[in-house]
Each structure stands twice: as C-alpha cells, then as structure tokens.
Amino acid sequence: MIDAPPQTDVNVSQARPGPRETIGLYHAIALCVGVVIGAGIFRVPSIVAAASPNGAVFLCAWLAGGLLSIAGALCYAELASAFPSAGGDYSFLRRAYGRPVAFLYGWARLSVIQNGSLAILAYIFGDYLAALWPLGPYGSPLYAGVLIGFLTLLNWRGLRTGAGTQLWLTVLEVAGICAVIVAGFLVAPQAPVPSPGAQTDAVGLVLVFVLLAYGGWSEVVYVSAELRQARRRIAKVLIVSLAIVTLLYLLLNLSLLRAFGLQGIAQSEAVAFALMDRWPAGGAIISLIVAIAAVTSANATAITGARSAYALGGDFPRLGWMGQWNGERGTPANALLLQGVLALIIIGVSAFDRHFFQSAVEYTAPVFWFFLSLVGVALFVLRWREPGTERPFRVPLYPFLPGLFCATSVFLLISSIIYTGPAALVGVSVLLAGAVLLPFLAKGGGA
Secondary structure (H helix, E strand, O other): OOOOOOOOOOOOEEEEOOOOEEEOOHHHHHHHHHOOOOOOOOOHHHHHHOOOOHHHHHHHHHHHHHHHHHHHHHHHHHHHHHHHOOOOOOHHHHHHHHHHHHHHHHHHHHHHHHHHHHHHHHHHHHHHHHHHHHOOOHHHHHHHHHHHHHHHHHHHHHHHHHHHHHHHHHHHHHHHHHHHHHHHHHHHHHOOOOOOOOOOOOHHHHHHHHHHHOOOOOHHHHOOOOOOOOOHHHHHHHHHHHHHHHHHHHHHHHHHHHHHHHHHHHHHOOOHHHHHOOOHHHHHHHHHHHHHHHHHHHHHHHHHHHHHHHHHHOHHHHHHHHHEEEEEOOEOHHHHHHHHHHHHHHHHHHOOHHHHHHHHHHOHHHHHHHHHHHHHHHHHHHHHOOOOOOOOOOOOOHHHHHHHHHHHHHHHHHHHHHHHHHHHHHHOOOOOOOHHHHHHHHHOOOO
C-alpha cells in the first residue's frame, strides 16, 4: 500500500474519504498514451516538415522529441514515486516552493488551461462529427457540449468507469493510427515536389512543435495516488507510454515521408486526410480516427483536470467544496461537475467567438512551460531539502537528465514567448488575477 502522505501535502486527511489505489498498470498506460496522442499529430507533421531541411532531420526531430520527453518523464517518475498524490504538479510545487506558487499554477490550470483544452478537444470532436452528420450551423458546439456532458457523467461514476473507457478508446485510437501507417506504406509514392529549402529562422521551431505533439505525458501523475503499487510502477507507466508514442510517431511520419516526400508533407495542412483520401471511404475513416483521438484525449483531460482542482480545493478552505472526495464513487465529484460546467460555458461562448478561447489557451503556453521548469527545479530542491525521503525510483544520470529537462523547458518557455509575442500577456493576466484572489482564499488555511 502507498504510505499516507504527510500533513503538509495537499491530500485530505485520513479522517475523510480520499484517493484509493483502484487502477492497474494498463489503465494508467492507456491514460498516458491517450492524453498525448491527440488530434494535433495529424496537423503538426506539416509544420515540422516545412521547417526541416531534409527527411533525415525531420525523422530525427521526432526521435529527439521522444527521448527528451522520456528524460522529463524520468524526473516526474522520481517525484511521483516519492510523493504520490492526486495533486500531481500542484503537490510538487507546493512542497518545493510553498502554497502561493502552487496556487498560481492551480489557478491558471483551473481557470483557462485545463478547461479550455477540454473545450477545444470537444470542439475538434464536434467539427469532425458535424462533417459526417451535419446538424446545422451550430452542429459543432452541440456535439461538443454533448461530449462534455457525457464525459463528466462517465467519470463522475468513478475512476474505474472512466479509466476502463479510456483503455478501449486508446486501443481504438492506436488502431486508427496503425491504419494510417499501413496506408502510407501501401500507396504509390507521390512524385517529388521541388524543395524551396527550410527557412533558417524556422529550424529552431522544429523542436517546439514536435514537443507540442508529445505534450501531456505529465498528466498521468495526477492519478499516482490511485495507481496500484504506484511507487514501483509509475516509472514503468511513463517510460512504456512514451516508448509506444515515440514508436507510433516515428512510423507515422516515416509512412507519410514515403508517400509524399518532405515537401509534399509541408505543403499539405491535412496530410493524413490527403493520404487516406486515396482509399475508398478514406475521408470518412480519417474523420472518425481524428474524432476518436479527440475523445480519447478529452476523457483523459477530464480525469486529470478534476484531480488538480480537487487538490487546489483541499488546500484552501474557502475552496473546500472542490476538495471533497466521494468515497462511494471514488472520484472528486464536485471538481468534476465544476470542470464540466466551466467547459460548457466556454463552448457556449465560443460558439459566437471561438478564436478568443482557443487563443487564450494557446497564449497560456508560456505559463505552462514556466511552471514545468519549476517542477524540474523542484526535483533538485526536494533532494536537497528532504534527503531522507524514500525514493523508490531515482532519476538515472543525476544531475544530467534533470538538468536537460530543465534546460528544455526553459528553451520552450523562451520559444513560446517569442512565438506568441505580446499575446503572452493573456497568461500573465491570468496569473495576476490569481495573485489578487490569493490573499482572500488563503485566509483560514495553513502555511
């Protein structure tokens, strides 16, 4: 069994219901794989190809992205094995830097990042379903709203139900990607397209977009308190999951490279659709594959997002209703319902101005990478501050790999600021709003 967390952690005390070890290894891997492989993998290859000077660099970028993600996952594995908690990043930041820093992260995640991402994933599902079965001008938001409601109720029933669904969704998603890979190797290669050469100022962005496609693997730590034998298994979950994703990404991009060539990929914003459209009913099949990918990521996002809200509520008495755990269902029921309502509000408003919320989520990227960098540094802080804490898993090649993870996160932080420009102020505004609320919410809480 997992040791009881110390009183300084964000978990509620043993006197009240809290997370229990309920899910197994395969369900955790499905959660991790499913949240990483989203609809973005069908769009990002063209961006990466446009910035790559040749096919070898294009493929090496995808391999490098997988290896860098595994390096980061090893850091998270040490933190999660030492401090398993439903709070995930929030718990690590709180333990290393205190409640104010952790609150700002939890606030940004609750107010924009997580719920906005959930809404966008639901919209992607709605777009592709509306293309197959139109429901009029508001078909996409209607489908998206139904999906949010369904996933909220599904996970409200309990983690076993949500994780079981996630397992089958991930199997379908991986099968769909494998179908695209096979199609790429079977079709006749397209005639080579003259190459204008990659822009030298764009080559540096290759890694940014590749790691964007690998993003989300850290979400699995939010269920570390509910994973059976988590301290021993969390490293295996992260490494196996990212190995699967890396292999799929390499094979997918290799098949696209064979079918279209580097410039053919770069000149098509929907290269997977162009590939599958060569086959009978291929357009409908790829639409279903993308819709399934969106649902798979959305379900995983719903599971992990609610747990970060639960951790935030458990740490601040004035948000205590968010930190209540339904012991009978084994789920943070109130946090799930709040998350669903916020996502539905975003979908409702964005039905009239969709770009605003999508941009808001994208513009919080600098905030996300800033806090991810702090998590990497937290590994060093906690090794120094708590040397006696049992660490069933330790990062190999310490301090090189944690240093590499921190350097990569800082690079992506700087790159995301350059990429978003003045719009990055949206993320800063979110943090400032949280800083204003913090003194009020902190009253009556612990240090």
